[in-house]
Amino acid sequence: MQTIRIKKSIITKVGADLAKEYAAGTAYKDLLLELWRDDAPYDAVEEYLIDEGVMDSEYDLKDYVSASDYIDMIKVAQANRKENFVATDFEANFKDWFCDELEERLQYYGFDLDAPVDVEAMVRMADDEKKKGR
Numbered sequence: 273m274q275t276i277r278i279k280k281s282i283i284t285k286v287g288a289d290l291a292k293e294y295a296a297g298t299a300y301k302d303l304l305l306e307l308w309r310d311d312a313p314y315d316a317v318e319e320y321l322i323d324e325g326v327m328d329s330e331y332d333l334k335d336y337v338s339a340s341d342y343i344d345m346i347k348v349a350q351a352n353r354k355e356n357f358v359a360t361d362f363e364a365n366f367k368d369w370f371c372d373e374l375e376e377r378l379q380y381y382g383f384d385l386d387a388p389v390d391v392e393a394m395v396r397m398a399d400d401e402k403k404k405g406r
Contacts, residue, residue, distance in 0.1 A: 276338060281405075284398035287307075287313075287394060288391060290303075300378055308367060313370040348369045352372070353368065377401070
């Protein structure tokens, strides 16, 4: 089994797909909060990687993620949850990291987090990340 890196293009693609489901009339910051509260990011990334043939459905995402990505996840989760942080809670750490990375990408592309979600703009952002190979 080969480890994988969760690229920014995967985060933006999955984030745009999830925005289609969650974003009805909501602001980006509310979308991020909703994703942080739900298991959708973990499940959606896992499903995306299975559909792309990158991972086998017999295993979990945690079996594939690279050590460097997991270290990043732990750092973000520890900063976000401080006293409630559990290093071995992969799904919770992944969710914190995913939302943090998605927020970073939105800000990088100049999205106003208080503005209503524009799914089409998020799709363009995801396409741009993929073209850049990130």
